[in-house]
Amino acid sequence: MTVLVGYVPSPLGEAALRAAVEQARFRDEPVLVVNTSRGDAYVDPRFAQEAELDRVSRELTAAGVPHSVRQLVRGRDAAEEIVDIVEAEEISMVVIGVRHRTAVGKLIMGSAAQEILLRVPCPVLAVKAD
C-alpha cells in the first residue's frame, strides 16, 4: 500500500507533502508524489518544474521515506488523474491540500478537492496551508 499526495508548487502543496510524510512514517508505507497539468496553457502555476520535483525528491530522501514521483501531462484534470491512480493501484490514503474558494469560483472552475473527496474509494486527508 502507498500514500498518494497531490503536489502543487505552493505553500499548500508543501503542507500536503509534510502531512503525507507523517502518514507514511506512521503507516510505514512509501509515498507517491503526483503532479499534473492539463498542459493546454503556456504557463500553469500548478505544474511543478523539474528543479522543484528534484528538491521534493531530495527532501523525501533526506527524511528517509521511500518514494516515487509521477508527473502527468495528458490533458486531463488533476482529480481525474488521481481517481484513476487510486482505482488502478494499491493506495491506502490520498493527501491533498484544500483552500477556501468562493461560491462563484467553484461554480465556474469546479473544485478538484471536492471531486477527489467524493470519488476516491480510500480515505482522504485534507490539509490546509499554514
Next chain:
Amino acid sequence: MDNLANLLDGFANVVTPMNLLFALLGVTIGTAVGVLPGIGPAMTVALLLPVTYGMEPTQALIMFAGIFYGGMYGGSTTSILLNTPGESSSVVTAIEGNKMAKAGRAAQALATAAIGSFVAGTIATLLLVLVTPPLVQFAISLGAPDYFALMLLSFVAVTAVLGASRVRGFASLLLGLVIGIVGIDSVSGQQRLTLGIPQLADGIDVVVVAVGIFAVGEALWIAAHLRRRAAEVIPVGQPWMGRQDWKRSWKPWLRGTAFGFPFGALPAGGAEIPTFLSYVTEKKLTKHPEEFGRGAIEGVAGPEAANNASAAGTLVPLLAMGLPTNATAAVMLAALHQWGFQPGPLLFERESALVWTLIASLFVGNLLLLVLNLPLAPAWAKLLRIPRPYLYAGIIFFASMGAYAVNASPFDLFLLLIIGLLGFMMRRFGLPILPLIVGVILGPLAEKQGRRALQLSGGELHGLLGGWVSWTVYTTIVVVLLWPLIGRFVVRPLRERLVTG
C-alpha cells in the same frame, strides 16, 4: 513647416475622447496579442476588420496602428520572462533577455525593452514624418510601369529574402496570386478560376483569406499540437533600471533605431533582419563581451528598439506608395481598400486629415504603451495562463463571425474552412505565410498596374519598362533572384583566389 502644421492638426484630431479611447483599445489589444505566442497583430487586424465597417475609418486606423505598435511591445515580455517569443520580431530578444531574467535581472530587461521601444518608436515616427512627404512627391512622379516593377520587387523580396527556402516562398506566393485572381476580370469581364460557382464571381474576399490563413489555420495547428509541458514564468517585480543600465542602454537604443527604420521601409524589411543585425552589432561593440550569452542588457535594448523602429518604417511605403512590407501592413492595406480609400501617393493629398491623424496617433499610442507596459509587464504575462482551447475557441468564433459578416453569405464560411485547412497544411509543410498574404492583396493591384502600362503602350512589352526607376528595380530583382548563382560562380571563386593568392 507645412508638415508640422499638418501634424499639429493631426494631434488636435487625436485628442478627442473617442479617438483616445480607440488608441487605448488598440494598444491594449495589441499588447495582449503580442504577449500570446502564435497570435499576432496581423491576425488580430484581420479578425477586427469586419468589426470596423461600422466605425469611422480614422478611428479604425488609429486602433489598428495601436495594435501594430502594441504587438511589438508585448512580444518582448514573453521573450524575456518565458523564453517563448510572442512574435517573430522578438526572437532575438529572448537570447539575452531570458538569460537576464534567469540571473534575476528580469526587471531591468523588461524596463530596457519598454523604454527602448518607446524611444525608438518616437524617433522612428518622427523620421516617418520627415521622410514620407518627400517620398510621396517622388511617388507621384511614378507611372504605372514603375509601380508594376516595384510590386514585382515586393513579391520577390518577401519570398526570396525572408525565410529559409526560396522554393517554399515562391510556392506560397503562387498560392496567394492564384487566390487573388479568382473572380471576374475587370477589363475583359471574363470569369477566371470561378469553377462555375456564382459566388466566386466577385472574387474571394481578402478578409476571408486573411482570417482563414491566420486565425483558422493557426487554431487547427494549435489543436494538432495542444499538449505541452507548461513553462515556468520567472517572477518579477516592478520593472526599473539603475544608472549603469541607462548608461549601457541608450546607445543600443539609438543604433537599433538606425537599423530598424530603414529595414522596415524596404520591401523585404520586416523586423527579423534588423533585430538580428542589431544584436550582432551590439555583441561586437559591447564593452562587456563576457556578459553576452549570459544576459547582457545591450542584447535586449538594441533588438527591442529595432523592432519598434521597423514598425514605424513599415508605414512609410504603406502610406506613401500603398506597398506593404509585412503581414500586418498588408492587412491594413486591404482595410484601406475596403473602406473605399485608394492607398498610394494620392492618399496624402485626398485624405490628408486621416493620414496626419494616424501619424499623430502613433505618438500618442507609443506613450500609452509605455504607461501600459512598464508597470504592468508582469500582469500581462498572466495572460499565458489562459488554456489555449478557450482562447482558440474564441478566435474561431470571431473568425467565423467576421467571415460571415463580410457578405452575409454562408458560402464564405465554407471558403473560410477550406482556406483554414490550406493555412494548416502550409504550417505543416513549412511554407511561410507572408508571401501568400502579400500575393493575395498586392497581386490584383500589380495586375492592374501592369495592364495599365501595357494598354498605354498598345500591348507592346517595352511599355513595362518606364523610366530609370523600373530599370533599377528590374536590375535589383535579377540580382536578388540570381544571388545564389552569383555567390557560387563569382564571389566564391574570387574569394578562393584571394585566399590562395
